[in-house]
Ligand SMILES: Nc1ncnc2c1ncn2[C@@H]1O[C@H](COP(=O)(O)OP(=O)(O)OP(=O)(O)O)[C@@H](O)[C@H]1O
């Protein structure tokens with residue numbers, strides 16, 4: 001019989017080789033990730049002006065002309081954003097509005113937290129919002145989708161870790177640009193997991209030394225230092241209820257819980273609610289602008305429909321109207337470490353791609369509406385902010 005460390009050393013080295021082969025097939029490094037361009041019709045829609053109006057202004061020399069390539073006139077997101085600035089159609093919060101800090105969390109693994117949060121971040125960036133994505137998961141799945149190999153491109157001091165350990169004063173120095181204009185990233189790698197040991201150890205020392213150490217609000221304080229630069233900050237949480245998740249949930253002012261409509265996934269989600277209730281009841285009171293369950297990976301089967309009906313009956317408006325259906329296009333994009341928003345030409349049935357794109361967009365539009373409802377300046381358009389404290393929240397969800 002071999003001892004455990006030998007077995008895992010062997011598995012690790014084989015695994016590293018396997019990842020190298022797989023990455024060579026699927027991975028486009030961040031510096032080679034090129035964002036698609038948009039044709040005049042789509043660009044005009046994104047800008048909020050007619051194609052004629054844009055063309056007239058280009059002809060009159062008021063606006064620089066779009067690039068004309070093999071596919072006709074195309075616009076980059078950078079150009080689209082500067083046209084939005086020119087026409088004053090770029091969306092965003094007013095200075096008096098709070099930056100939306102939106103956590104995607106569920107204790108259950110594989111619930112589509114990363115898929116949903118990365119798509120949401122790109123949707124917001126595409127719409128012109130100033131967006132920051134924070135990978136709070138040491139598995140670093142989102143970091144890879146953004147084109148970084150966490151073992152190779154990300155040093156230990158380039159994640160949230162040095163800020164959580166108070167080695168740096170603000171998370172601002174670990175923010176980097178992505179291939180999406182207007183979308184910044186704080187990446188993750190495995191070393192981030194170290195926070196799960198270091199923070200409790202610091203908390204224990206603080207108790208012995210009779211000092212205050214609010215371990216749960218470190219991220220919140222860090223985001224207070226940088227949130228002014230963004231309309232929305234999206235947090236992708238790990239599938240656990242450790243100190244990083246607690247920090248993320250405590251820092252958030254809005255919360256999406258992705259849940260696939262299967263008995264076991266749902267049962268885990270209920271356990272998650274129970275943990276949240278326990279944990280949050282021990283911390284200073286917390287308010288959320290909105291909290292929503294997002295049904296993910298819906299396979300359209302009768303048994304899933306029945307479960308969704310039950311969830312809707314019991315949880316009412318806590319459940320998002322739109323649903324993420326299981327899709328071959330999402331599965332395929334994810335195995336190429338891409339999102340639907342990054343695909344310019346889908347290799348497969350166009351209808352599959354368009355269907356996936358439709359329900360992803362609808363989910364994200366609904367999230368956008370919920371975010372905008374929390375902005376005072378949008379109140380006239382969208383009605384009053386839902387302001388629940390955790391007790392009300394849990395009571396309504398139980
Ligand atoms: N709508 C969908 N259609 C098809 N596959 C999907 C869909 N949503 C997610 N997946 C796939 O399910 C798997 C898990 O998704 P994802 O990584 O987003 O979950 P997660 O909750 O972030 O997982 P973890 O708990 O490990 O962080 C991935 O392989 C992803 O491609």
Ligand SMILES: [Mg+2]
Nearest residue numbers: 113114137141
């Ligand atoms: Mg994930």
